[in-house]
Amino acid sequence: MSGIYTYKNVLTDAPAGAASPLAGVRVVVQPNISVRGWPCDAGSKALEGFVPLQDAEVVTRLKSAGALLVGSSRMAELGFGLTGETSVRSLGEGADVAAMTDTMGEARVASATEGFFGFKPSFGLVSRFGLIGLVPSMECTGVAGRDLNSIIDIMTTIAGKDPNDPSMPDEPPVDFTSTPQGFEGPFRAGIVKESLDLLNETEAHAFKAGLARMEAIGAAIEEVSLPGYSLFRAVHNTVAAVEASSSAGKYDSVRFGHRSPQGRNWNEMYLASRGESFRLPVKAFLFQGAFFQFEDYGAFEDACRIRNRLVRETTDVLGAVDFLVFPTRRMEHDAWAAGSVRAVYESFMLTLPANVTGSPAVQVPGCAVHDGVDIGLQIMGRRRDDARLLSAASAIASSVLRG
Numbered sequence: 001m002s003g004i005y006t007y008k009n010v011l012t013d014a015p016a017g018a019a020s021p022l023a024g025v026r027v028v029v030q031p032n033i034s035v036r037g038w039p040c041d042a043g044s045k046a047l048e049g050f051v052p053l054q055d056a057e058v059v060t061r062l063k064s065a066g067a068l069l070v071g072s073s074r075m076a077e078l079g080f081g082l083t084g085e086t087s088v089r090s091l092g093e094g095a096d097v098a099a100m101t102d103t104m105g106e107a108r109v110a111s112a113t114e115g116f117f118g119f120k121p122s123f124g125l126v127s128r129f130g131l132i133g134l135v136p137s138m139e140c141t142g143v144a145g146r147d148l149n150s151i152i153d154i155m156t157t158i159a160g161k162d163p164n165d166p167s168m169p170d171e172p173p174v175d176f177t178s179t180p181q182g183f184e185g186p187f188r189a190g191i192v193k194e195s196l197d198l199l200n201e202t203e204a205h206a207f208k209a210g211l212a213r214m215e216a217i218g219a220a221i222e223e224v225s226l227p228g229y230s231l232f233r234a235v236h237n238t239v240a241a242v243e244a245s246s247s248a249g250k251y252d253s254v255r256f257g258h259r260s261p262q263g264r265n266w267n268e269m270y271l272a273s274r275g276e277s278f279r280l281p282v283k284a285f286l287f288q289g290a291f292f293q294f295e296d297y298g299a300f301e302d303a304c305r306i307r308n309r310l311v312r313e314t315t316d317v318l319g320a321v322d323f324l325v326f327p328t329r330r331m332e333h334d335a336w337a338a339g340s341v342r343a344v345y346e347s348f349m350l351t352l353p354a355n356v357t358g359s360p361a362v363q364v365p366g367c368a369v370h371d372g373v374d375i376g377l378q379i380m381g382r383r384r385d386d387a388r389l390l391s392a393a394s395a396i397a398s399s400v401l402r403g
Helices: 057-064 088-093 106-114 148-158 193-198 201-216 229-250 266-277 280-294 297-320 341-347 352-357 386-402
Strands: 026-029 068-073 097-102 117-120 140-145 188-192 220-224 323-327 361-364 377-380
Touching: 057 068, 057 148, 088 097, 088 106, 088 140, 097 106, 097 148, 106 117, 106 140, 106 361, 117 148, 117 386, 140 148, 148 386, 188 193, 188 201, 188 297, 193 229, 201 220, 201 323, 201 377, 201 386, 229 280, 229 297, 229 341, 229 352, 280 297, 280 341, 297 323, 297 352, 361 386, 377 386
Parallel strands: 026 068, 026 097, 188 220, 188 323
Antiparallel strands: 097 140, 117 140, 117 361, 323 377, 361 377
């Protein structure tokens, strides 16, 4: 597969003859999800040469279910954006499913661009054990696939409590096995009127086409207001930058990763290595986080308080409707070409709310299309309402197949 670092296929750990919907399913993983014995550099020089000694919990569960790990993709540095990302593109070259980090909406935007399904689960539903993360409170392992059934099968396998991940809430598991192949009964979908101002004319026409698809299966579309919508970007940027700065502090070039030959002592070597290990967008992002940590901590505290308010506002709106609907991507911003923090955020303006609030969101292809351009239809649900959300997406996708 072009753009994939392929290794010897990793077969099943399931008992011989065991029936599993994932038996033989070909899965590509990003190189920030640990696979024992595979290079795992998370796309960064800071982790150059790192090879995990243990599988991530997600990988352990995939192997046990009989999935076939066919390779490790390329990825944006530490999962920040999509520059250099090939996980979703591998779906067009033989893979069935891609497991990738969704920090700002990467799994959904990449899937929308390539014409596939992309799913971000509720925060805390999938173990982060073995994930080389950057923004712990907003990222999760997302799934991209050629069909929703594969995504449902993957989620049935990888979701659930893991004692090795203390960040997971002590909550009952979500039952994906009961997810019907299509939503039972009509549902109410809310359009956030504040998000519509971001759309150009073509995007607006495409989005209306997607809404028409939903109405065709009986969905009631209504306009709702989320007063704090314009704050999602600033909140994500501030909180994520601080968490990233803290998370990346461990990359000291002493135990693993790139070590600069410059410097007359350990301190100079450390500073030089840090300067050489990160590319410009991530380096700028880490500088932002360090600024808020050490020079303007009050701004970080304000962002956390506003985030809490946004979670409450979103919960209230989702109490009045079943789901919120957005386009997935913006045509005028190429996420793969984003070379600055600002450009990265502009590429994910429509997907940030799900990461800030910890809500599940699914991208459905083939709906929001105008003049041959598919901007993707993104449906966001209440936290832990993942199975119901995928059911609704399945009904919409079925209407696309029927034409």
